[in-house]
Amino acid sequence: AQKVTQAQTEISVVEKEDVTLDCVYETRDTTYYLFWYKQPPSGELVFLIRRNSFDEQNEISGRYSWNFQKSTSSFNFTITASQVVDSAVYFCALSERGGANSKLTFGKGITLSVRP
Amino acid sequence: DSGVTQTPKHLITATGQRVTLRCSPRSGDLSVYWYQQSLDQGLQFLIQYYNGEERAKGNILERFSAQQFPDLHSELNLSSLELGDSALYFCASSVVGAGGAKNEQFFGPGTRLTVL
Numbered sequence: 001a002q003k004v005t006q007a008q009t010e011i012s013v014v015e016k017e018d019v020t021l022d023c024v025y026e027t028r029d030t031t032y033y034l035f036w037y038k039q040p041p042s043g044e045l046v047f048l049i050r051r052n053s054f055d056e057q058n059e060i061s062g063r064y065s066w067n068f069q070k071s072t073s074s075f076n077f078t079i080t081a082s083q084v085v086d087s088a089v090y091f092c093a094l095s096e097r098g099g100a101n102s103k104l105t106f107g108k109g110i111t112l113s114v115r116p
Numbered sequence: 117d118s119g120v121t122q123t124p125k126h127l128i129t130a131t132g133q134r135v136t137l138r139c140s141p142r143s144g145d146l147s148v149y150w151y152q153q154s155l156d157q158g159l160q161f162l163i164q165y166y167n168g169e170e171r172a173k174g175n176i177l178e179r180f181s182a183q184q185f186p187d188l189h190s191e192l193n194l195s196s197l198e199l200g201d202s203a204l205y206f207c208a209s210s211v212v213g214a215g216g217a218k219n220e221q222f223f224g225p226g227t228r229l230t231v232l
Binding site for chain 2: 045105
């Protein structure tokens with residue numbers, strides 16, 4: 001069975017600090033997909049990134065970067081120079097290969113508070 | 117805006133009642149997923165439909181049912197409601213091409229259900 005663990009529950013930083021959100025996953029599949037979603041106070045879930053299990057290249061998008069390490073089953077998310085608008089709950093999710101069956105298994109989420 | 121619409125935004129009802137939540141997927145997306153977000157259970161997959169057919173089931177109670185219509189919109193029916201059913205219900209859609217799992221899911225704004 002697949003499982004996603006986000007051990008950090010709440011993180012508080014001061015604006016402009018860098019912050020890393022951890023994600024550890026478990027799966028028996030050799031092909032799988034990892035995702036990060038953001039849930040701001042307004043409540044919607046916003047897709048941030050998808051990573052394939054066979055592509056271990058790190059990715060950077062503006063102030064966001066993702067570090068995927070298969071050896072440690074981790075897919076960590078770093079926000080550089082955090083801003084107040086980054087305050088949200090961040091979810092890591094896993095989807096195993098299964099044709100059209102691609103349900104997401106979510107972690108419990110990390111509440112990030114960025115103080116001015 | 118993800119392109120996924122859900123109605124209503126808020127729903128307040130009493131125990132024992134039945135409600136219907138509605139979802140319209142993004143244009144062109146054939147797959148619809150329903151998730152429940154509650155404080156104690158987190159974000160949990162309920163059920164998936166693909167082009168009108170049920171494709172996968174998660175932790176969905178027998179009191180809950182769903183369907184996807186020919187125009188691809190979906191409805192989630194919740195009956196004999198209990199206090200514990202109070203939650204945020206999300207609908208998501210994805211394209212689901214070959215090897216479906218890689219396609220990211222785009223979430224609607226959610227329906228907040230309060231059972232009194």
